[in-house]
Amino acid sequence: MISIRIQQLSKRFGNVTALKQLDLTIEPGELFFLLGPSGCGKTTLLRSLAGFYIPEEGKILFGDEDVTRLEPHKRNTGMMFQSYALWPHMSVAENVAFGLEERKVPRDEIRRRVGEALESVRMSAYADRKPNQLSGGQQQRVALARALVIRPRCLLLDEPLSNLDAKLRLEMRTEIRRVCKEFKLTTVYVTHDQKEALSISDRMAILDKGHILQVGGPREVYRRPNCRTVADFIGETDFVPGTLAALGPNGTAEVDTEVGRFSGVLGRPADRPAPGAKVTLSVRPECWVLSRAAAPVNSVRGRIGEAVYLGEFAQYDFLAGSLDLKVLELNPRFLDQSARGEIHASAAPEDVVVLTE
Numbered sequence: 001m002i003s004i005r006i007q008q009l010s011k012r013f014g015n016v017t018a019l020k021q022l023d024l025t026i027e028p029g030e031l032f033f034l035l036g037p038s039g040c041g042k043t044t045l046l047r048s049l050a051g052f053y054i055p056e057e058g059k060i061l062f063g064d065e066d067v068t069r070l071e072p073h074k075r076n077t078g079m080m081f082q083s084y085a086l087w088p089h090m091s092v093a094e095n096v097a098f099g100l101e102e103r104k105v106p107r108d109e110i111r112r113r114v115g116e117a118l119e120s121v122r123m124s125a126y127a128d129r130k131p132n133q134l135s136g137g138q139q140q141r142v143a144l145a146r147a148l149v150i151r152p153r154c155l156l157l158d159e160p161l162s163n164l165d166a167k168l169r170l171e172m173r174t175e176i177r178r179v180c181k182e183f184k185l186t187t188v189y190v191t192h193d194q195k196e197a198l199s200i201s202d203r204m205a206i207l208d209k210g211h212i213l214q215v216g217g218p219r220e221v222y223r224r225p226n227c228r229t230v231a232d233f234i235g236e237t238d239f240v241p242g243t244l245a246a247l248g249p250n251g252t253a254e255v256d257t258e259v260g261r262f263s264g265v266l267g268r269p270a271d272r273p274a275p276g277a278k279v280t281l282s283v284r285p286e287c288w289v290l291s292r293a294a295a296p297v298n299s300v301r302g303r304i305g306e307a308v309y310l311g312e313f314a315q316y317d318f319l320a321g322s323l324d325l326k327v328l329e330l331n332p333r334f335l336d337q338s339a340r341g342e343i344h345a346s347a348a349p350e351d352v353v354v355l356t357e
Contacts, residue, residue: 001028001184002063002153004049009058011044018044020210021058026188026203031180033197034190036207037233042190043158045207049188050156051075062153078147078185082159084139086131092142093118093127099150117149118142120179137168144179154186161196169193173200194234198222206230222284226267228355231282238288238325240281244273244354253354255279259300259320264352273356280355285326287351288318290334295346300325303343307335318345 004026011019018041026032034042047053049060051072060068067075086095093114100110118124121141131139140160147155160176161169177200180187191197197204198218205215206229214226225231228239242257251269255262262281273279294301302320314332318325327345334343 002186003028003061004154004186004188005059005061006045007059007061009045009048009055009060011041011048011053011055018210019048019055022210022212024205024212024215026186028186029181029184031177031187031189031200031202033201033204034188034207035192035194035197035204035233036213038192039209040207041210042207046156046158046188046190049154050077050079076150076153078150078152078155080143080147080155080157080160082162084131084143084163086139086142086146088131091128091130092123092134095131095142096146096149099146103150113149113151114145117145120148120182121145121175135168136164137172140164140168140172141175144176148179148183148185152185154188155180157187157189159191160189161191161193169196176200198234206233208233223351224265224267224353225282225355228280228282231267231353231355236285236326238281238283238285238323240283240323240325242279242281244275244277244279246275247272252349253279255281255354257281259302259323260298262298262347262352263349264298264354265350267353267355271356278357280357282353282355283325283347283351285315285328286330287347288325288327288345289347290316290318290327290329291344291346294344297346297349298352299344299346301342301344303341304334309335318343320345 006022006024009019009022034045036042048055051070054069059066096114096117097110118127121144123141123145161172173196201218203217204221206213208229214221214230222234231237240257242255245254245256247253251266253264253266255264264281300320302318305317305319308315313328313330314335316327318327
């Protein structure tokens with residue numbers, strides 16, 4: 001297992017700066033995700049780690065080795081692409097063996113390592129088949145075995161599941177995590193799928209316009225986004241504009257809004273905005289609790305507009321003043337006749353994140 005350290009990394013394409021002085025450390029054996037909107041720099045960063053792009057500034061270190069300008073084939077990384085890139089005229093075993101043959105590994109060792117790699121992804125029974133005889137999920141497993149067989153120092157995955165249907169994506173998510181942990185691989189995984197990242201990552205970085213906005217574990221990033229861009233990108237959220245009334249201990253804050261005063265927690269506890277500063281509250285739809293009576297804190301009076309019943313939960317448009325809030329209710333009660341009239345929505349202070357401008 002190795003760590004990956006990125007120090008003041010910048011990459012430009014003509015007049016466009018794709019990465020801007022990035023600093024990031026990925027721990028040994030970590031399954032680390034890079035997320036962000038299209039054009040944010042996540043694929044550029046992954047390809048810089050692989051050696052396909054050479055940065056203009058900064059360093060990339062694998063462990064203590066500076067690999068910033070090392071050729072791709074000398075970095076000993078395993079790479080999986082969005083397209084599986086399997087040779088159609090070769091069998092499964094031949095595809096997996098290709099990287100070892102290029103490295104002039106002895107034939108007996110190639111057979112043994114190919115067998116082990118196929119066994120690890122549960123594809124031993126398909127060794128003699130051609131890629132066009134396999135399903136999409138099976139081809140993905142072969143591509144993973146091909147990346148593993150060279151015994152890479154780290155594994156780099158570029159949206160590997162985007163071509164699979166929803167059911168296969170769910171299956172392969174857990175399979176990729178199992179294999180990465182079994183082989184103790186430091187893994188960097190690029191995706192635009194938030195659920196993918198939240199379900200299997202150890203940590204993640206959210207990028208935008210070549211900058212890293214936030215790094216943290218899935219729960220931390222989802223529950224405590226540090227800016228509006230992160231809150232908006234990871235999951236759904238309700239934004240409520242307000243004015244900071246007071247700062248409390250341990251990063252807590254009081255905020256006045258058009259629908260009342262809220263108690264919440266600062267998304268960036270190190271930032272200490274002055275009272276009177278414009279802020280935005282972020283509340284996840286599932287954090288609202290509906291009731292007929294007002295709650296002691298963070299209670300909003302309104303009514304239900306549109307309601308969508310989805311079995312185990314319902315999604316409501318909750319109308320309060322000029323605000324149209326999204327509310328999710330598990331085991332729905334406020335539907336049809338029961339939804340008429342005045343209702344209160346409330347959120348616990350720990351579920352209200354105060355974002356500074």
